[in-house]
Amino acid sequence: MKLFILFLxxxxxxEITLLLLSGKxxxxxxxxxxIIATGLIGAYLAKQQGLETIRKAREQMxxxxxxxxxxxxxxxxxxxxxxxLTPGFVSDILGLILLLPPTRAIIKPLIIRWILNRMNKGxxxxxx
Numbered sequence: 001m002k003l004f005i006l007f008l009x010x011x012x013x014x015e016i017t018l019l020l021l022s023g024k025x026x027x028x029x030x031x032x033x034x035i036i037a038t039g040l041i042g043a044y045l046a047k048q049q050g051l052e053t054i055r056k057a058r059e060q061m062x063x064x065x066x067x068x069x070x071x072x073x074x075x076x077x078x079x080x081x082x083x084x085l086t087p088g089f090v091s092d093i094l095g096l097i098l099l100l101p102p103t104r105a106i107i108k109p110l111i112i113r114w115i116l117n118r119m120n121k122g123x124x125x126x127x128x
Contacts, residue, residue, distance in 0.1 A: 015088030015089070042092070043081065043085065045099045049073075053074050072112065080095045080096070080098025080099035084099065
């Protein structure tokens with residue numbers, strides 16, 4: 001929880017600093033264009049990846065399987081899309097990491113391990 005609070009405080013400060021430096025380096029117009037472009041790209045990628053994940057989850061459920069991987073993919077896509085819609089370069093990088101399948105494949109085992117650790121410590125309960 002302390003790391004999350006630190007993240008909430010540090011992230012906007014870092015984003016503002018990078019946006020100001022970008023505006024000074026490449027100009028305000030290009031910086032605004034980059035912000036708008038990453039937002040549009042993020043919305044497109046999130047929609048594309050989200051629909052594909054829903055299709056795969058439905059396919060698994062129709063075969064009687066639990067779509068566990070697709071649920072984690074869906075969470076990553078939702079968070080990644082939100083990061084890409086948020087103005088800032090650091091949030092865009094985090095959003096791309098969570099949205100693109102190759103990098104998401106690297107992150108998913110970490111998320112699964114974190115969930116399992118929380119469940120084993122009794123800090124997370126899954127109700128079926």
